[in-house]
Amino acid sequence: MPKILFIAAHRLNRSPSQRYRFEQYFDFLRSKGYECELSFIISESDDKIFYRSGNFLKKISITFKSVFKRLKDISRADQFDIIFVQREAFMTGSIFFEKQFARSKAKLIFDFDDSVWLLDTSEANKKWEWMKSTKKTGKICSLSNLVFSGNSYLAEYAKQFNKNVTIIPTTIDTTIFQRKQEYKNNEKLCIGWSGSHTTIKHFEEAVPILKKIREKYGNKVYFKVMGDVDYYNEELGIKGIPWSSETEVEQISSFDIGIMPLPDDEWVKGKCGLKGLSYMALEVPAIMSRVGVNSEIINEGINGFLANNEEEWINKISQLIESFDLRKKLGSKARETIIERYSVESQKNNYLKHFNELLNR
16 A cells, blocks of 8 residues: 655644645545555644744744754655655755655655745744755755645746656535525625635735725625734724634624635745635635636636726626625536536546556656
8 A cells, every 4th residue: 555644744633725725625535545644743632832922942842842853854754655745845945855755765745726936924923034955945946756736836946857747636525615695685685705814914904895885785794804813903893703623614604795815926926825715615605816726716707706906896896786686696616617617526536646657668
């Protein structure tokens, strides 16, 4: 039975990136004869410390503990047929651990779904940015036997360092992501955003737009932010709610309109549209910034909307608020898109094919 060691930062079901990139394929891979093991370095208790400001000594302790965990992974690397590194093996600019994995008997796969070669450190850990390296991602690509990238922009970057690059889009498990609520008609409508404490800055870009929507429609609309429990906006009546795998489907199903505002910069060009994909899978009509992979996902006016500026955002949100039929039509087509191109079902055999080919070389 071939064995795969997945190397990532977080425990199972903690990180959306991990869950949508590889964790949701575990059962399928096991059914095809693969043994899957996840090795993570940030525990649940450490998580509460590591991504918040302060706690200098505790963060140092977590870092040292992580070193020992990865040294243990190196010591047993030869026991695996494939080592799958998602984003990085360790949180500094060092590629020591990836080098050791590459020297083992296992084949090395590197997977990334963001422009991780750019420094986009969370505010809580900004002072540690000097420990990062812009060259790290390229070096890991060059060490790897195979690189999985989340979109064509990331693939072009990876091909500078490795010819064996394939695009595996971020996918949704449509057996789990099934709408929990009927479409509302002539009721108060929810405009929702899903993200995290590190991406709440993107939601903030939409606040001036949402204020104008509130002025225009009054109590006909309300707003929901999921993923940053510390977020609060009194004027829009928003108190952030936590993200959890247990409640995610129910919460997003409560959205009548899903928004994904983003700046047009190099970091965003590498993003794989996860927020929009999760809305679309649950038949929530989505409006996304016209940047990066979003323009590949959205067929304008057919399965969603793209917006460039404040005028377009207000116009398209207004269309959806005012038309029950439009919300339902776009939501239905959106789910069809996910099933056909961005679902686990649509990509699982492609995923398996690359594992098999790598082992058979």
